[in-house]
Amino acid sequence: MLDAEAKTTFVNGRMAAILGRRADELTGTPSVALIHPDSRAVWAQHHERRQTGISHDGHSTLRADGKDLWVLVDSTPSFDESGRYEGMLAMAVDMTDRRRLEGQLRQARRWTPSAASRAASRMTSTTPLGHPQLHEPRLEGLTPGDPIHADLEEVRKAGSVRPI
Numbered sequence: 001m002l003d004a005e006a007k008t009t010f011v012n013g014r015m016a017a018i019l020g021r022r023a024d025e026l027t028g029t030p031s032v033a034l035i036h037p038d039s040r041a042v043w044a045q046h047h048e049r050r051q052t053g054i055s056h057d058g059h060s061t062l063r064a065d066g067k068d069l070w071v072l073v074d075s076t077p078s079f080d081e082s083g084r085y086e087g088m089l090a091m092a093v094d095m096t097d098r099r100r101l102e103g104q105l106r107q108a109r110r111w112t113p114s115a116a117s118r119a120a121s122r123m124t125s126t127t128p129l130g131h132p133q134l135h136e137p138r139l140e141g142l143t144p145g146d147p148i149h150a151d152l153e154e155v156r157k158a159g160s161v162r163p164i
Helices: 013-019 037-050 096-108 113-126 149-160
Strands: 056-064 067-079 085-094
Touching: 013 067, 013 085, 037 067, 067 096
Parallel strands: none
Antiparallel strands: 056 067, 067 085
């Protein structure tokens, strides 16, 4: 959660762990300090829009423990009774591994079928289930005859399974 000046007012334990810090260390930190320098201009534009009541969802890069993270962010502005902007609630999902694996799968189109199968197996074993929209493999650009199409289709099906 951020206040009107975009300083953190609350960070849950999972987000603190993603950032490699303790939650109490992050309280009061200007959120821009957590944003990768290359993403700060876009972040500022989105922050300005949230102050007018526009929610935002999209991707962003953060810095944590000296390493870059790629996150899926969903943020919603908050206003007091008089309509004055008082901050926002943002939820972030670490997508760093997924982005890396998707890059490997894009390269797999140039690999032998056995190497592509190994890459698809790694994605299946490391991609969390429960959020099909976050791990739906990219099948566009592949024809059914492509050597890795069947493997990626299996990954897609596995990610679509929902608990009963």
